[in-house]
Amino acid sequence: MRLLTLLIIRLMAAVLLCLSVAIACLVWDAHRSIEGDVTATATRVNQRLQALYWQHMVWHNGISRGSLVPLPDWDTVETQSIISPGVCVTFALPGGDPRKLCSQVEALGPPAPAWFARLYLATLGVYPPVVRPLSIHNESAGPIVTAADQEAALRRAWKEISTVVDIAIMLAGGIAILAAAMIGHALLPARSIIGALQEIEEGHLGQRLGKFKSTEFNHIANAVNRLAATLKQTNQERMALTARLFQVQEEERRSLARDLHDEFGQALAATRALATVIEASAPDRPNIARDARAIAATQERLMGTLRTTLIRLRSQSIEELGLEASLRQLITDFNAQSKTGTIFRLQMTGRLAGLQKRVAVDLYRIVQECLTNASKHGRPTEVRVRLDHHGFGEPHVTLSVEDDGGGDSRHLSTTAGHGILGIRERLAGLGGSLQIADAPKGILISARVPLDSEGAAT
Numbered sequence: 517m518r519l520l521t522l523l524i525i526r527l528m529a530a531v532l533l534c535l536s537v538a539i540a541c542l543v544w545d546a547h548r549s550i551e552g553d554v555t556a557t558a559t560r561v562n563q564r565l566q567a568l569y570w571q572h573m574v575w576h577n578g579i580s581r582g583s584l585v586p587l588p589d590w591d592t593v594e595t596q597s598i599i600s601p602g603v604c605v606t607f608a609l610p611g612g613d614p615r616k617l618c619s620q621v622e623a624l625g626p627p628a629p630a631w632f633a634r635l636y637l638a639t640l641g642v643y644p645p646v647v648r649p650l651s652i653h654n655e656s657a658g659p660i661v662t663a664a665d666q667e668a669a670l671r672r673a674w675k676e677i678s679t680v681v682d683i684a685i686m687l688a689g690g691i692a693i694l695a696a697a698m699i700g701h702a703l704l705p706a707r708s709i710i711g712a713l714q715e716i717e718e719g720h721l722g723q724r725l726g727k728f729k730s731t732e733f734n735h736i737a738n739a740v741n742r743l744a745a746t747l748k749q750t751n752q753e754r755m756a757l758t759a760r761l762f763q764v765q766e767e768e769r770r771s772l773a774r775d776l777h778d779e780f781g782q783a784l785a786a787t788r789a790l791a792t793v794i795e796a797s798a799p800d801r802p803n804i805a806r807d808a809r810a811i812a813a814t815q816e817r818l819m820g821t822l823r824t825t826l827i828r829l830r831s832q833s834i835e836e837l838g839l840e841a842s843l844r845q846l847i848t849d850f851n852a853q854s855k856t857g858t859i860f861r862l863q864m865t866g867r868l869a870g871l872q873k874r875v876a877v878d879l880y881r882i883v884q885e886c887l888t889n890a891s892k893h894g895r896p897t898e899v900r901v902r903l904d905h906h907g908f909g910e911p912h913v914t915l916s917v918e919d920d921g922g923g924d925s926r927h928l929s930t931t932a933g934h935g936i937l938g939i940r941e942r943l944a945g946l947g948g949s950l951q952i953a954d955a956p957k958g959i960l961i962s963a964r965v966p967l968d969s970e971g972a973a974t
Contacts, residue, residue: 602668628674758945866905894921
């Protein structure tokens with residue numbers, strides 16, 4: 517899951533939690549407000565009834581002391597006006613029937629939904645009535661029962677909560693959207709950092725990150741830049757070491773080729789001459805002549821093997837003839853030595869003569885190894901070699917070797933032997949890259965070597 521998505525989900529969870537707490541506080545506040553209105557109404561009605569009694573006593577000059585409270589006058593509009601909305605008052609004179617007076621319910625808003633009523637009552641329960649005794653001259657005139665009308669209380673609670681909740685939801689939504697936008701903007705540097713890491717993964721070690729406004733992202737960017745610089749330095753050291761190793765290898769090849777040519781070549785030539793002399797000096801001894809001819813045939817096979825080995829070992833022809841002529845000679849030798857009828861073809865374009873010696877030698881060895889692998893591990897009818905020099909834009913050389921001898925490129929990439937490993941090492945020393953893919957009928961090996969303006973590998 518993306519970090520931005522995860523942060524937005526957590527932000528929404530926090531917003532919902534805060535909204536739930538706010539709604540719970542609103543519900544509790546509405547409940548306490550209704551309870552407060554019930555208590556206040558009970559106090560006001562009690563005072564009202566006492567005032568009515570004393571007013572009646574003054575008007576009648578104390579005549580009706582036997583009737584504590586004038587029954588017809590207490591449940592008037594004036595009394596109703598001091599009753600809070602949604603509250604009912606019940607009062608009965610001693611020996612009389614109780615009478616109930618309620619305030620208006622319709623003014624409290626629409627009825628509450630059934631789910632809200634069930635949840636509200638299950639959570640907070642019904643409102644307990646408030647009972648206040650009316651006492652006149654230390655005589656009880658009856659209790660005043662003040663209670664919240666259940667439907668009216670639900671209407672009032674729903675109206676107060678729904679009004680505030682609508683505003684709270686809009687505010688929470690706005691805060692969530694703005695916070696998500698700010699988080700997304702704050703995480704924008706992460707995209708640049710990921711892009712830089714991907715560039716480093718692909719081998720572009722010159723990638724560097726700039727400064728960010730966030731200190732934390734600056735620390736990460738500095739770490740990535742140091743990593744890229746360290747990898748670049750390590751890669752340059754590895755390339756220099758690889759180049760030196762292959763240089764030593766070429767020198768050892770040339771030394772070995774000289775030794776083989778000077779020692780074994782002369783010894784084999786002398787063996788051939790001696791076998792010829794023996795055969796000529798024993799005309800009357802057929803057994804000796806036959807053995808001499810066998811020695812000469814063995815010498816011929818050894819000489820052929822020596823020539824093939826010298827062709828593989830020697831690279832001085834590149835210095836003498838150049839890369840193009842050396843590759844043509846290599847293709848000619850492979851065509852001449854092919855025992856399966858494989859045809860080797862070569863196509864070259866661009867200014868290959870200007871390549872640096874090291875690049876030319878490594879390209880020659882790579883082509884040589886690819887041709888050897890194609891001949892050894894398959895039975896192709898045709899092997900095509902293409903070498904192109906691109907001098908415009910970013911100078912580079914591309915090499916492709918394609919055969920029609922079958923094979924699986926994935927298997928070759930994962931279980932490569934010393935041949936493919938050597939090709940990879942040579943290309944790594946040149947700063948190049950290798951790709952192995954399936955051709956229509958076989959394997960396609962592609963290499964790319966970047967060059968500088970002087971034809972050297974970068």
